[in-house]
Amino acid sequence: MTPLAGGSDCARLWELDGGIAFLNHGSFGACPRAVLLAQQAIRDRMEHEPVQFFARDLESLLDSARQALGAFIGADPAGLAFVPNATAGVNTVLRSLRLKPGDELLTTNHAYNACRNSLEFTAAALDAHVVAAAVPFPIEGPEQVIECVLARVSPRTRLALIDHITSPTALIWPIGEIVRALNERGVETLIDGAHAPGMIPLDVESIGATYYTGNCHKWLCAPKGAGFLYVRKDRRTEIHPLSISHGRNAQRTDRSRFRLEFDWTGTDDPSAYLSVPEAIRFMGGLLPGGWLELMRHNHELALAGREILCRALAVAPPAPDQMLGSMAAVPITDGSAEPPPSSLYADPQQIELLEKFGVEVPLVPWPSPPKRLIRISGQLYNRPSEYHRLAEGLIDILKTVPR
Numbered sequence: 112m113t114p115l116a117g118g119s120d121c122a123r124l125w126e127l128d129g130g131i132a133f134l135n136h137g138s139f140g141a142c143p144r145a146v147l148l149a150q151q152a153i154r155d156r157m158e159h160e161p162v163q164f165f166a167r168d169l170e171s172l173l174d175s176a177r178q179a180l181g182a183f184i185g186a187d188p189a190g191l192a193f194v195p196n197a198t199a200g201v202n203t204v205l206r207s208l209r210l211k212p213g214d215e216l217l218t219t220n221h222a223y224n225a226c227r228n229s230l231e232f233t234a235a236a237l238d239a240h241v242v243a244a245a246v247p248f249p250i251e252g253p254e255q256v257i258e259c260v261l262a263r264v265s266p267r268t269r270l271a272l273i274d275h276i277t278s279p280t281a282l283i284w285p286i287g288e289i290v291r292a293l294n295e296r297g298v299e300t301l302i303d304g305a306h307a308p309g310m311i312p313l314d315v316e317s318i319g320a321t322y323y324t325g326n327c328h329k330w331l332c333a334p335k336g337a338g339f340l341y342v343r344k345d346r347r348t349e350i351h352p353l354s355i356s357h358g359r360n361a362q363r364t365d366r367s368r369f370r371l372e373f374d375w376t377g378t379d380d381p382s383a384y385l386s387v388p389e390a391i392r393f394m395g396g397l398l399p400g401g402w403l404e405l406m407r408h409n410h411e412l413a414l415a416g417r418e419i420l421c422r423a424l425a426v427a428p429p430a431p432d433q434m435l436g437s438m439a440a441v442p443i444t445d446g447s448a449e450p451p452p453s454s455l456y457a458d459p460q461q462i463e464l465l466e467k468f469g470v471e472v473p474l475v476p477w478p479s480p481p482k483r484l485i486r487i488s489g490q491l492y493n494r495p496s497e498y499h500r501l502a503e504g505l506i507d508i509l510k511t512v513p514r
Contacts (some may be wrong), residue, residue: 121397122492124252132414132497134472136488137281137306137438140329142390149389150334153382165378172385173374179388184325185314186341190213191375192352193339193384194393197305199353200324200340201226201272203318204301205233207350212238214269217298219244219260220478221277226303230272248477249442251493253285261292270299275325279475281438281486282430283311290320299346306330309394310436311406322346328383330409330490330506332439333390336383341370352376395492405491409437412489416498420485423502424509440475440484444509458483460508468504470497 124143127133133141143148157164173193181188194200215281216230218435220243224405230241244263246256260273271293275286290300309330315323323341326476327333342350351359358371366374398404414432417439421428429442446458458474465471477484485505487498 124397125492127492130469131472132468132472132493132500134470134487134493134497134501135156136490136493137486138331139335139474140326140332141490141492142328142332143393144332145393146332146386146390146478148332148433150382150386153385154380155159157380157382164294169381170374173381174383176387179391180327180339181393183313183331185316185424186343187316187344189367189370190342190344190347191339192342192369193337193381194324194352195336196328196338197324197326198223198225198229200322200338201301201303202229203353204322204324204342204350205229206353208233208270210234210239210269213243213267215267217242217244217260217263217264217268217271219246219256219273221246221248221280221282222272223274223278223303223305225251226272239269240267248280248282248440249427250431250434251284251433252281252431253288256282256284257288257292260289261296264293264296264298268296268298270301270321272301272303275302275323276310276436276438278305279437279440279484279486280430280475281440282434283436284434286320287318290318294319306409306436306438309402309406310401310409310438319343322350327387327390331387331390332394333387334383336380337387337456339483342371406437408491409489410435412488412493412495413437413439413487415495416487416493416501419495419498420487420505423506436513437489438486439489440477440486442477443474443483443485443505445481446474446483455459463508464501464504467508468500470501470504472501 125141126144177188177191181191216239217232218230223294234241242263244259246259273289275285276283279361286302289465293300293425302320303324304325306324306329308325321343325339327337352373354376356376358375361371413435420441422474461474475486
């Protein structure tokens with residue numbers, strides 16, 4: 112395949128609506144046509160002879176897919192398990208923990224809402240407590256993250272759920288330094304790396320976290336339903352899948368209990384998992400410099416988009432350039448005093464931007480309604496003109512909002 116230049120030259124490779132400026136790759140990703148075709152071929156094989164596929168072929172197919180993913184993210188395949196998404200990975204770890212009354216689960220105010228809910232649910236069931244470190248945004252630099260997190264560690268802190276790249280504020284956190292500091296304090300770490308694979312170079316093993324979970328459907332551009340959980344070697348016997356199935360009492364000795372339990376949790380469609388190698392190969396071939404050039408391109412696009420928005424809104428950039436990957440968040444004028452019925456994609460002005468200006472972009476409550484951020488994404492199919500279009504739409508709709 113001939114490498115592409117990005118923008119309109121590349122947009123044809125996706126199924127996206129050409130009439131919409133899709134500046135929200137960060138929420139659900141977007142899978143290229145070629146990868147979807149590869150997934151369909153796997154599904155055709157599965158339906159051609161289901162018993163052959165599930166009972167005889169699937170195990171080796173999963174092994175191959177894990178090998179490709181492990182090489183890409185720097186993780187030992189023996190410690191990798193496919194899960195539907197990072198939220199499932201977080202829940203898998205939390206469900207396996209054995210907490211004592213009074214134990215503390217540490218997180219931050221930037222945590223993804225679904226994962227924060229998982230922490231609260233786990234803590235309530237086991238008489239534990241959730242402690243949230245308040246990290247500022249706007250922010251001056253990564254050292255503030257480290258200081259804020261460590262300030263909330265106590266002798267009762269059992270586990271810290273920390274984002275690698277935050278969802279609402281789009282910040283890359285100094286995850287290696289945080290993990291090392293928590294390890295020194297005897298605190299286990301669960302890293303929510305939902306946005307990291309495909310956005311930034313990743314070496315999971317060198318981070319040293321107890322657990323690391325991520326998505327393949329976002330910046331890796333695999334089909335929906337492909338995520339992973341990495342468990343450090345010393346904890347693999349203690350973590351079990353959300354669905355307990357045949358692997359629990361399997362008598363086989365040729366594979367680890369971790370592998371036997373996670374590779375079969377019941378009949379499902381594994382084609383998203385098995386398409387991950389094709390997503391890695393396809394996306395890595397779109398630019399002459401491969402994945403590193405793609406990551407650099409998307410980073411520069413996000414920075415350019417943020418500059419356009421900050422200039423239009425007359426606000427200063429709220430974070431250093433080096434704390435951003437392929438997304439950027441900017442504070443905007445407060446919304447209505449009444450929060451929308453749901454905080455997820457229900458802001459009426461988000462709908463107005465889509466319907467009136469043809470721009471799909473999230474307006475995120477921060478730190479809580481009516482305060483808000485706008486978060487943009489930069490992917491190979493995006494163009495600078497789309498951020499100008501967004502800026503014009505924001506100026507139009509925000510001028511009527513009370514300041």
